[in-house]
Amino acid sequence: MSEGEALNIDSIMAMFAGSPFIAALEMEVTELDAAAGRIRLRMPMTAFSERAKGTNQFHGGALASLVDVAGDFAVALAVGGAVPTIDLRVDYLRPAFGPHVDAEATARRVGRTVGIADVDVLGADGKLVTIGRGCYSAKVG
Amino acid sequence: MSEGEALNIDSIMAMFAGSPFIAALEMEVTELDAAAGRIRLRMPMTAFSERAKGTNQFHGGALASLVDVAGDFAVALAVGGAVPTIDLRVDYLRPAFGPHVDAEATARRVGRTVGIADVDVLGADGKLVTIGRGCYSAKVG
Amino acid sequence: MSEGEALNIDSIMAMFAGSPFIAALEMEVTELDAAAGRIRLRMPMTAFSERAKGTNQFHGGALASLVDVAGDFAVALAVGGAVPTIDLRVDYLRPAFGPHVDAEATARRVGRTVGIADVDVLGADGKLVTIGRGCYSAKVG
Amino acid sequence: MSEGEALNIDSIMAMFAGSPFIAALEMEVTELDAAAGRIRLRMPMTAFSERAKGTNQFHGGALASLVDVAGDFAVALAVGGAVPTIDLRVDYLRPAFGPHVDAEATARRVGRTVGIADVDVLGADGKLVTIGRGCYSAKVG
Numbered sequence: 001m002s003e004g005e006a007l008n009i010d011s012i013m014a015m016f017a018g019s020p021f022i023a024a025l026e027m028e029v030t031e032l033d034a035a036a037g038r039i040r041l042r043m044p045m046t047a048f049s050e051r052a053k054g055t056n057q058f059h060g061g062a063l064a065s066l067v068d069v070a071g072d073f074a075v076a077l078a079v080g081g082a083v084p085t086i087d088l089r090v091d092y093l094r095p096a097f098g099p100h101v102d103a104e105a106t107a108r109r110v111g112r113t114v115g116i117a118d119v120d121v122l123g124a125d126g127k128l129v130t131i132g133r134g135c136y137s138a139k140v141g
Numbered sequence: 142m143s144e145g146e147a148l149n150i151d152s153i154m155a156m157f158a159g160s161p162f163i164a165a166l167e168m169e170v171t172e173l174d175a176a177a178g179r180i181r182l183r184m185p186m187t188a189f190s191e192r193a194k195g196t197n198q199f200h201g202g203a204l205a206s207l208v209d210v211a212g213d214f215a216v217a218l219a220v221g222g223a224v225p226t227i228d229l230r231v232d233y234l235r236p237a238f239g240p241h242v243d244a245e246a247t248a249r250r251v252g253r254t255v256g257i258a259d260v261d262v263l264g265a266d267g268k269l270v271t272i273g274r275g276c277y278s279a280k281v282g
Numbered sequence: 283m284s285e286g287e288a289l290n291i292d293s294i295m296a297m298f299a300g301s302p303f304i305a306a307l308e309m310e311v312t313e314l315d316a317a318a319g320r321i322r323l324r325m326p327m328t329a330f331s332e333r334a335k336g337t338n339q340f341h342g343g344a345l346a347s348l349v350d351v352a353g354d355f356a357v358a359l360a361v362g363g364a365v366p367t368i369d370l371r372v373d374y375l376r377p378a379f380g381p382h383v384d385a386e387a388t389a390r391r392v393g394r395t396v397g398i399a400d401v402d403v404l405g406a407d408g409k410l411v412t413i414g415r416g417c418y419s420a421k422v423g
Numbered sequence: 424m425s426e427g428e429a430l431n432i433d434s435i436m437a438m439f440a441g442s443p444f445i446a447a448l449e450m451e452v453t454e455l456d457a458a459a460g461r462i463r464l465r466m467p468m469t470a471f472s473e474r475a476k477g478t479n480q481f482h483g484g485a486l487a488s489l490v491d492v493a494g495d496f497a498v499a500l501a502v503g504g505a506v507p508t509i510d511l512r513v514d515y516l517r518p519a520f521g522p523h524v525d526a527e528a529t530a531r532r533v534g535r536t537v538g539i540a541d542v543d544v545l546g547a548d549g550k551l552v553t554i555g556r557g558c559y560s561a562k563v564g
Binding site for chain 2: 554
């Protein structure tokens with residue numbers, strides 16, 4: 001994809017397919033509003049996302065990964081491609097159970113140097129389980 | 142393991158084996174100094190840790206996961222078992238290439254309520270690639 | 283104030299008056315919704331809040347202080363009194379000019395151990411200038 | 424000061440004098456190692472740094488301000504002047520009592536876009552009271 005071309009669900013899903021890590025976690029884009037800088041991802045519980053066998057709880061690292069990717073693509077909507085993460089912050093509010101979680105990411109500001117996104121992660125019952133915030137380069141990396 | 146019993150490399154590796162997520166990332170404890178609150182983990186590049194096919198670079202989510210686990214067990218050394226993560230912060234300083242990265246985690250303070258750990262992640266060439274800091278519950282969870 | 287008694291604008295302003303630091307920054311509670319865990323503070327530009335003489339811009343430390351206090355009292359609404367800060371994160375999106383800024387703080391979750399609050403800081407023109415997030419003890423300290 | 428000219432204790436103290444906020448908190452540079460990216464600041468307890476009258480404890484906002492300034496000038500040593508703060512994280516480990524605290528800041532990495540600094544804040548008894556980490560623009564602002 002050339003920079004400047006608008007991202008959409010299909011083009012982002014193609015990038016996800018090219019990332020072994022994102023593909024293994026089976027993240028999927030379910031909604032996207034480029035003008036608002038908003039994207040929604042779903043991540044299912046898979047054979048290796050569990051924090052401990054039989055808990056049906058996501059490992060915190062899987063949730064941090066979802067926050068990173070969701071925030072990245074919220075900023076990407078403004079700059080036209082995936083961006084390097086500068087820093088990432090994740091707060092774990094409640095245990096996150098399967099069968100899936102949804103991440104709602106919103107770009108709060110995209111300037112010339114960096115972009116900041118907020119991410120709320122909801123459990124399958126709609127309850128907030130994790131919140132995250134990421135600072136990304138505003139240049140496609 | 143009962144609370145209070147000292148953790149060691151073998152008992153932590155047994156916990157890692159019981160975590161599908163940690164096992165999939167093939168994290169391994171390589172050094173441990175319980176009295177100093179220090180632990181060192183190695184994470185190899187595997188088929189699914191790559192951020193994009195052919196880059197030989199770790200995905201930021203894999204690095205965040207390593208930071209989370211390393212910091213958790215630095216605090217665990219003081220409290221006798223794995224602890225819930227309250228929040229996690231990760232700064233990405235340089236691209237992290239395979240064949241592996243090493244995380245050196247140190248507990249900075251473990252109080253009655255929370256424990257704080259710092260994590261430096263080094264590339265195979267010994268250069269600092271990522272730094273993290275986590276706040277954990279000080280009670281085995 | 284005994285724990286459990288509901289906080290209101292007057293009781294919080296009395297606590298502010300007892301804090302030399304908050305009083306010096308002239309923070310004021312302008313709105314409060316205890317049921318929603320929301321509080322709004324205003325901080326005027328004063329003789330010593332400026333980052334450099336003649337800029338009419340708040341120093342980042344003054345904004346971090348506002349975020350800390352606003353988030354603290356958003357959690358305090360649920361627990362009945364001011365709480366110790368465990369950690370604080372502040373993102374600076376745009377320069378913050380006088381004559382004042384407003385902080386809108388919302389508790390995202392208050393559990394048995396910790397409470398988490400989000401804080402948006404708006405300039406006098408209503409633009410978002412700074413965002414913050416704090417983790418606090420859930421026990422009055 | 425023109426960019427590129429080396430910063431030293433005197434030139435930084437002159438900048439501090441030009442900042443009403445830093446001057447009010449009476450921060451002072453006590454050590455500086457430009458080659459190592461290290462700077463040490465002292466902040467005394469003053470009439471308005473107290474979190475509550477008679478506690479002799481620094482307000483968390485004063486400590487966050489010290490972390491911000493110390494980290495900023497650790498990065499500044501590499502780029503030749505004070506830099507805009509992008510984001511700031513502060514962890515409060517223990518209450519910080521007067522008569523003063525010392526902040527030891529070290530640049531962990533200064534790249535083309537951003538610089539990252541770590542800050543340890545020690546009480547007058549030498550105990551670690553607060554730790555911070557800041558991300559700054561790598562361009563003088």
